[in-house]
Amino acid sequence: MYDVIIIGGGPAGQTAAIYSARKKLKTLLLTKQIGGQMVWSSDVENYTGFSVISGADLTLKFQEHLKTITEDLEIKEGFEVVDLEQNITSFVVTVKTGEQFFAKVVIIASGKEPRHLGIPGEERFYGKGVAVCATCDAPFYKNKDVAVVGGGNSAMDALFALSKVARKIYSVNISEHLRGDNVLKAKVESSPNISFYNLAKTIGVVGEKGVTGLRIQKSSGEEETLMVSGVFVEIGYVPSNSFDHITEKNEKGEIKVDGNLQTNVPGLFAAGDINDAWGEQIIIAAGEGAKAAIAAANYLNQLK
Helix, strand or coil: CEEEEEECCCHHHHHHHHHHHHCCCCEEEEECCCCHHHHHCCEECCECCECCEEHHHHHHHHHHHHHCCCCCEEEEECCCEEEEEECCCCEEEEECCCCEEEEEEEEECCCEEECCCCCCCCCCCECCCEECCHHHHHHHHCCCEEEEECCCHHHHHHHHHHHCCCCEEEEEECCCCCCCCHHHHHHHHCCCCEEEEECCEEEEEEECCCEEEEEEECCCCCEEEECCCEEEECCCEEECCCCECCCCECCCCCECCCCCCECCCCCEEECHHHECCCCCCHHHHHHHHHHHHHHHHHHHHHHC
């Protein structure tokens, strides 16, 4: 029996683990991958203490901190949570292998996962030219032509990362213009190797063994095939909480929380992008991880 189980290893989950263990609570961190979406970020320019740092390097900094916690913290990476239940005495967390873990308190910090287009060819060529992580896969497209689908911060982040390595990048956006962080937008719009297709709809990915093109429909109704060897889908994220059937969600599928980040289930908290609290930034997620861990500790003290 653990005092606290944390589901998710992004900035919220890692910070919650540090705070929970420092409260001398027996803590287990379960995650598919340490770092979460933070690993995929290119240049992070708004995390206090670093003027500029890559998401991968910031993840390493988090991990270095985690390694200094030598007591009361157990980390299991590569563990996918598939079910969360509550019995009379504890929460029961089940992972894909069938193994079960028990805790008095659970903090869900599982974040979000990439949204898909649902167009012909997307699933077929996933991993063969269709990608969702420009930071991870950009080096494979050095001096090649690629397309980025989306118009928000994740799309602009991908455009900026690819502009450093790709020969030509097509920005395909269903909206009238890019939207999001103005500093990032200025960098993207000033890049000479990016061409913008706004008010354009993606209708299919084409290829043989790999991607050779992206079919789009312009606002005029005219269809065009952009000849590319890579398509990066950056149209936002959906909550990664398919294992959770006991908390209340909003219309987006985000877990509803109160000011202490507690859900409708006593002893069950949610931190980071998975909840319905406003703001999706690394620094906000980390702060919510700390707050959730402190709130969890207070909850356990009240039980005692």
